[in-house]
Amino acid sequence: MLSFTPEELVAIHLSLKIALVATAASLPPGLLVAWALARRDFWGKTLLNGIVHLPLILPPVVTGYLLLLLMGRKGPIGSILDQYFGIVFAFRWTGAALAAGIMGFPLLVRAIRLSIELVDRRLEQAAVTLGAAPIWVFMTVTLPLALPGIIAGTILSFGKALGEFGATITFVSNIPGETQTIPTAIYTYTNVPGGETAAMRLVVISIIISMAALVLSELLARRVSAKVIGDER
Amino acid sequence: MSVEISLRHRIGALDIAADFTSAAxxxxxxxxxxxxxxxxxxxxxxxTRPDSGIIKISDNILFDSARGINLPPHKRRVGYVFQEARLFPHLTVKQNLNYGAFFTKARDMRHFSHIVSLLGIGHLLERRPLHLSGGERQRIAIGRALLSDPDILLMDEPLASLDDDRKGEILPYLERLRDEAEMPILYVTHAVPEIARLATSVVLINDGKSIASGSAAEILGRLDLLPFTAQDESGAGALIDASISRHEVDDQLTILASPLGELRIPALGAAIGTHLRVQIKARDVMLSLTRPTDISALNIVRCQVTELREDDGGMVNVSLERDGTTFLARITPKSARDLKLAPAKPLYAVIKSVAFDRRLIGTWN
Structure with missing residues (x-):
């Protein structure tokens, strides 16, 4: 049953690529935003928090449509990117990664923010008095102690990216070989007569990938927290 | 190196106004x-950023509101030992100790082994902080602060969260640190015993204001400051510098040479010639107009009254002097009346040997 057609293999490969790129690209801004929300007071904090969480609340189709309006070739941002940098998102796999990244962003930021908030600020103060500049305090104290939450957030946003459907299909459509991911491929197969076995194969592979990601994150988190809370071996 | 502090700050309902200098x-x-x-x-x-004032360590200005100077904390070269050790749980003891040296580029293996042996933490280097005892953690926190090569050491009630045994474990290390390190140490405490053991000088803080400062012996010996320095019935007592002149092994006694003459105290396990500072609690001092005979107390000191002052509890605190050294006695108003105590009156102070609390005897080098 698990012998895939070339078209299915392309969809699986694309899905993994899009989810990995989306997660990797959203991690640095995710850390920055989470840290700012957890540790800084600034003008517009509530607004930033709202914008970050919007994709979680809005219907995905709306997010996708907004992306199309803004980032499409004729859109205000998309046209500038296209004209000056030659970067095009609409109807490309990069657009699918952008949509997936944005949809996973709130989950990523939320998990990291919560874990940063749990880091004892008194330890950060101690680091400062020992001569560590703020960026070093973040790198050597905050980040390692928040690592379990960062791993959890990364896996969540990876899972979200892998399963993203509404925003993706609205923004970059469902083009085999370019933007067709596992979810949109399953949707296609279930809409054509005789496509059930192909859909089933992709369903099984989805479950396998998701389980693998969960197990991996669990193992990582366990190792990290054992280290953080001090496991004498 | 000297420290000069003059600060004004308002926090909640508390107005802080502190002015003092301190040296090694x-x-x-x-x-x-x-x-x-x-x-x-x-x-x-x-x-915390003060509203106004100056903080200066030698010629290094850390803060000066008039000139708009406010060095960020990581550039102040200040070692801080907090009440709770605040060790980094994700790092080993050794990594904790080396944390500051990494940023101040002060890494020096000889210095490292010296501090490690000074604090007796060599056997803990590969451990993680979670499973250490409170006393061990606090020693490592002290080592971590020292190894960041600070110009000044700040200690905020470093013993407050420890039980008496753990306190007793750390006090000797603090004494050695005080006598060996050249940097000034600012030591926050509300415990008279820690002052008696450790303090070179004392700045008395009340409601945010620095109301008196001077040597520890001077501050603890002042009758007018007793409302602050006598925290409970047993608290007040002057500090007397002394050194061990001999041990009388058969009698379980150690004989001290002091400005009050020879003092006999319960046997101490320290070498002859060791410099000590003992606290003589005011309530442990009896007064007599004639030299008492046939009495169990082993210390009888000829002295004279310099000042009498009744305290809030109705008791009379008496300041006594012998050859320029002051100590205190605390008696009832009836005794003061019956003995007709008045300034310049000569008398004998009687101090039981067992009244010397070994935990309050500090060692000085």
Whole structure:
């Protein structure tokens, strides 16, 4: 049953690529935003928090449509990117990664923010008095102690990216070989007569990938927290 | 190296106004809880920004509101030992110790092994902080602060969260640190025993204000400051410098040479010639107009009254002097009346040997 057609293999490969790129690209801004929300007071904090969480609340189709309006070739941002940098998102796999990244962003930021908030600020103060500049305090104290939450957030946003459907299909459509991911491929197969076995194969592979990601994150988190809370071996 | 501090700050309902200088040795910032001592050291460390004032260590200005100078905390070269050790749980003891040296580029293996042996933490280097005892953690926190090569050491009630045994375990290390390190140490405490053991000088803080400062013996010996320095019935007592002149092994006694003459105290396990500072609690001192005979107490000191002062509890505190050294006695108003005590009256002070509390005897080098 698990012998895939070339078209299915392309969809699986694309899905993994899009989810990995989306997660990797959203991690640095995710850390920055989470840290700012957890540790800084600034003008517009509530607004930033709202914008970050919007994709979680809005219907995905709306997010996708907004992306199309803004980032499409004729859109205000998309046209500038296209004209000056030659970067095009609409109807490309990069657009699918952008949509997936944005949809996973709130989950990523939320998990990291919560874990940063749990880091004892008194330890950060101690680091400062020992001569560590703020960026070093973040790198050597905050980040390692928040690592379990960062791993959890990364896996969540990876899972979200892998399963993203509404925003993706609205923004970059469902083009085999370019933007067709596992979810949109399953949707296609279930809409054509005789496509059930192909859909089933992709369903099984989805479950396998998701389980693998969960197990991996669990193992990582366990190792990290054992280290953080001090496991004498 | 000397420290010059002059700060004004308002926090909640508390107005802080502190002016003092301190040099090498331990300067105790002494006062009740909530009197603003911690805020004061936080301002020295740069964790709290004062409303106005100056903080200077030798020629290095850390803060000067008039000139708009406010060095960020990581550039102040201040070692801070917090009440709770605040060790990094994700790092080993060794990594904790080396944390500051990484940023101040002060890494020096000889210095490292010296500090490790000074604090007796060599066997803990590969461990993680979670499973250490409170006393071990606090020693490592002290080592970590020292190894960041600071110009000044701040200690905020470093013993407050420890039980008496753990305190006793750390006090000798602090004494060695005080006598060996050249940097000034600001030591926040509300405990008279720690002052008696450790402090070179004392800054008395009350309601945010520095109301008196001077040598530890001077501050603890002042009758007018007793409302602050006598925290409970047993608290008050002058500090007397002494050195061990001999041991009388058969009698379980150690004989001290002191400005009050020879003092006999319960046997101490220290070498002859060791410099000590003992606290003579005011309530342990009896007064007699004639030299008592046939009495169990082994210390009888000829002295004279310099001042009498009745305290809030109705008791009379008597300041006594012998050859320029002051100590205190605390008696009832009836005794003061019956003995007709008045300034310049000569008498004998009687101090039981067993009244010398070994835990309050500090060692000085």
């Amino acid at each position: 040795g331990i300067t105790a910032l002494f006062g009740r809880s909530g009197s603003g001592k911690t805020t004061l050291v936080n301002m020295v460390a740069g964790l």
